[in-house]
Every structure is written in C-alpha cells, then in structure tokens.
Amino acid sequence: MIDVYNPATESVIASVPVTTSVTPAVEAARAAQPAWAELSRAERATHLARLRDLLTEHADELAGIITAEMGAPLGVARKVQVGLPITVLSSTVAQLEAPEQDVRLGNSRIVRDPVGVVGAITPWNYPLHQTVAKLAPALAAGNTVVHKPSEIAPLSALRLHELVREAGLPDGVYTLVTGYGDPTGAELAGHPGIDLISFTGSTTAGRKVAALAAANVTRVALELGGKSANVILPDADHTAAVKVGVANCFLNSGQTCTAWTRMLVHESRHDEAVELAVAAAAKYTVGDPTDPSTRLGPLASAAQRDRVLSYVERGVADGAKMVHGGGAVPEVGYYVAPVVFADVDPDAVIAQEEIFGPVLSIIRYRDEDDAVRIANGTRYGLAGSVWSASQDHAVAVARRLRTGQVDVNGGAFNPLAPFGGVGHSGYGRELGTFGYEEFTTVKAIQL
CATH class of the missing domain: 3.40.309.10 (Aldehyde Dehydrogenase; Chain A, domain 2)
Structure with missing residues (x-):
C-alpha cells in the first residue's frame, strides 16, 4: 500500500494499493475497445456528457479531494482544477456532436481510426485536469484507456473512476491502476498491449517512458517541463x-x-x-x-x-x-x-x-x-x-x-487550442481538434 498525505497537515489521509501487474487492466481495455469504437459519435458523446454532468454535480466534492491530496487552495481547486476538466469535457462533447469532416484528396477518402488502447500516466499538480485532458479525447476517438495517476495525488482519479462507472460507460473503457512510477508506470509504458502512451510529467521521466515504449514501437505523446x-x-x-x-x-x-x-x-x-x-x-x-x-x-x-x-x-x-x-x-x-x-x-x-x-x-x-x-x-x-x-x-x-x-497581452487560456511543447517540453498535442487527432491513426481509402 502507498500512503497518501495531506500536504497541509502532513497526516496520512488514505492508502492505495501498488498494482502488481498492469496486464489484467490492459487485457480488459483491449477486450472492451472494439465495441466502444463501434458506437456512433453521438453515442460516445452521450456517455461523455453524462460524465461531464456528474463532474459538475460533484464539483465541490472533487475540489475538496484535490485540496486534501495536493494542497491547492479551495478556490483554485474549484475554479481551475475542477472547472477546467468540465470545460474540456463540454468541448469534447460538442466536437463529437458536430458532423464528422469528410476529407477527400483526389480519389482518396481520408479517415481517422482509433489507435486502440491508450496508456495514460498523469502527474500530481493538476490531477483531475491532466487525466480528463487525455481521457476525454481518447474515449471520444473510440479508444479505451488504462490510467496510472501519480502516487502522490491519486484520490481524485479514484473518484473519477467511480463517476465513470456511474455515468454508465462500459467496463474496461476506463481502467485505473495505482502504484509508483517504477514499477507500475514503467510496466504500462513498456507493455506490448498498449498502442499509445500519453505521459505528462518531468522531462527525466518522459525520456524513460519514451525509451520503454520504443521497444514495442509504441506511439508516445509527451507533455513535459517548462521554463516559460x-x-x-x-x-x-x-x-x-x-x-x-x-x-x-x-x-x-x-x-x-x-x-x-x-x-x-x-x-x-x-x-x-x-x-x-x-x-x-x-x-x-x-x-x-x-x-x-x-x-x-x-x-x-x-x-x-x-x-x-x-x-x-x-x-x-x-x-x-x-x-x-x-x-x-x-x-x-x-x-x-x-x-x-x-x-x-x-x-x-x-x-x-x-x-x-x-x-x-x-x-x-x-x-x-x-x-x-x-x-x-x-x-x-x-x-x-x-x-x-x-x-x-x-x-x-x-x-x-x-x-x-x-x-x-494576457490572452486567456483556450481549451480548444492545441496544448503541448517543443524541445525538452515534449511532443504531441492535447485539447481541441489537435488533441482528438493525437489519439487517432490516419487511413487513406482509395475509391
């Protein structure tokens, strides 16, 4: 078990298990993925809209959990830590409800398929937002997700997992594994059953994730550090x-x-x-x-x-x-x-x-x-x-x-705009259309 501390009181507020193997979670995600991908965009939008509504209903509770597990002031936790994920889910639902783009190039029709099973590894600083920024577009595109949250602040992810089930999403569509970066995160990054790893964290850890994924030629999206x-x-x-x-x-x-x-x-x-x-x-x-x-x-x-x-x-x-x-x-x-x-x-x-x-x-x-x-x-x-x-x-x-x-001149953060970096800040993009496309593969159908 891993103890979770309240950083304001230094007291233990919960304990979470160390996952001994991520393989059962990956297998469950792989089994669930074809049926989830076969749902229409409107059906997936309905599921995500239910989840958004549940996050809105439980916003104060989630803010309290985040304050307790990582110390954000309640006002910041409610407005940013919880408010932003709700906005991201809303924009993802709107994107699914819009007509799908039919791209033609010459005699080819260009379509986007889900990559399959996504491994998501998230940090402790914005524990709910960083999760939803990966989960929402990944699920919208027809993928299933195996998620490892930070061991420092895993409690909001555990509550999210409960809300996902309450929203009626099928078993295996979102699976949670808890543990340390090594071995749990390392096993997920290097697992042959994962089709894409989306990682947010330090540049040092990002290098390790990319190296582990490379052994299986697994696609990687990295959102790393900054010095803006x-x-x-x-x-x-x-x-x-x-x-x-x-x-x-x-x-x-x-x-x-x-x-x-x-x-x-x-x-x-x-x-x-x-x-x-x-x-x-x-x-x-x-x-x-x-x-x-x-x-x-x-x-x-x-x-x-x-x-x-x-x-x-x-x-x-x-x-x-x-x-x-x-x-x-x-x-x-x-x-x-x-x-x-x-x-x-x-x-x-x-x-x-x-x-x-x-x-x-x-x-x-x-x-x-x-x-x-x-x-x-x-x-x-x-x-x-x-x-x-x-x-x-x-x-x-x-x-x-x-x-x-x-x-x-202080332009506001835009959750529809692509988010990501260059250099040691990583590669790949989250949020909006670009974030959705990150979790897809491109197929050309010649007619």
Missing part, C-alpha cells in the same frame, strides 16, 4: 504585465508546467518592474488551503518543498538578488513562501531549470533581439507571453518564440 518567459516590451503597460505575470508564476503555488517563471524586462524599466513584482508578491498569503483568504497553499510533498528551497539557496549563492522571500509559513505542512529574484543571469541555474514552486526570476534585456534570444535560451519550449502597446508588434515577437503557445 514573460517578455514585457518597453512600451507595454508594466503595471498590468507584472501583476498578471506574478499571478501566472504563482498559480497553484508555482506547480504549473506553463508558469511564466522568467520575467524579461528592458533594462530601462527593470527597477520599476522589480518594485511592481514585490508589491504584487506581498499580497500572496501562504497558509491553510481550506481558508478562503489563502492564495498559496503548501507544495504537494516534502520532497517538492525541499527541492524548491534548494533552488532558492542556489539562486542566492549564484548572485541573484532576492528582493522578496523568506516570509513566515506554518510550522506544519510543506510550505514555501513566495520568492522574487532580480538581476538574474539568464544562464543561471534558477533561470534554466524548472523549479516548480513560487519562485520568479526577473531578467534584464538590452533590446528586442536580446529578449528573444534569452526567451529561447533554454532547453524547454512549452508556453510564454509577450506584452506590448501594439498587439501586432506583440504577435510579431510571439512568432519568434520557440514554444508551443504564447499569450499576447
């Missing part, structure tokens, strides 16, 4: 850009792969941005995630807390100026007070490696070319942001960034 840049051009509204940038960096206590952890500011406005960032960071209260006034809950585990604190120490040792940090935190719980570093060298460790905590690095740049060079100067490429008084100018700079998505 928030590029604030000199003519931008710095008050808005810095405020939104700090909020983005600190969302979910910084445990977000798309977080804008590098704030790039023209050297003429660096000090102004620092002052604004410090003022914004001071408003992020740390404490009990069930308290409505709390903006930053604990990190998800003791190991994650210690990892983040080690990066803070490294930043100070390497000469970055800590302009905000070291605030009081509760004695019990895996808490880290928010940190803002100024005058950060773009090649410093804290500017190059994913910290996954509430730590912001403010970096000077000389001109626009220098800003683009710094923004593209990491191994990652998942997200980013550009701010300018001219939207056209901001878009032009956004086109130069080597990353999977860019927000311009």
